[in-house]
Amino acid sequence: GAGVSQSPRYKVAKRGQDVALRCDPISGHVSLFWYQQALGQGPEFLTYFQNEAQLDKSGLPSDRFFAERPEGSVSTLKIQRTQQEDSAVYLCASSGGRGGNYGYTFGSGTRLTVV
């Protein structure tokens, strides 16, 4: 597609509920990144895929967070047993290069609110 597409745009979850956030990167982009952004803060790195391989998951805050990109294109970020501190905007980005060698194209994000 022309840009990075994320769905849903907004998600309200009850505490303890599982959620799945989807990211559709630019076609052909090898690298895909997930970030978490709290209000008034910069994006915090969560995880990085190169094609279907998850090269870095050091930013995932707990084992409740899980990400996959099984066919090297669409990615899903899953949060199990959501907590209030999980409330944030989740941003997905893709890049035609590796790591930080090229600019990233970001999606509009999914705003998750846990009540």
Add this chain to the structure above:
Amino acid sequence: SQQGEEDPQALSIQEGENATMNCSYKTSINNLQWYRQNSGRGLVHLILIRSNEREKHSGRLRVTLDTSKKSSSLLITASRAADTASYFCATDEANQAGTALIFGKGTTLSVSS
């Protein structure tokens, strides 16, 4: 964790003035990038500067990089109201193939007409 730190945290200027934002980082890098984020939107890539470059221009943007001081600056000349946004620097880590960008906390720029 956040690698970069922007300064100032907030900046208010009049249209037509220049805006300068600074970024300091901690580790050696391969690349440094600047992004803009309008309220409630995703980030937009502005410019990338590699560790062996010292200055780069793109339209009204000028970026400098001083690897000895581990710092960068973003200059926006002749600012417009539409430049109102948050600006973030982001760096990868040198000596590691393909690390993800780590972002700073950002500078919030307000340009009034």
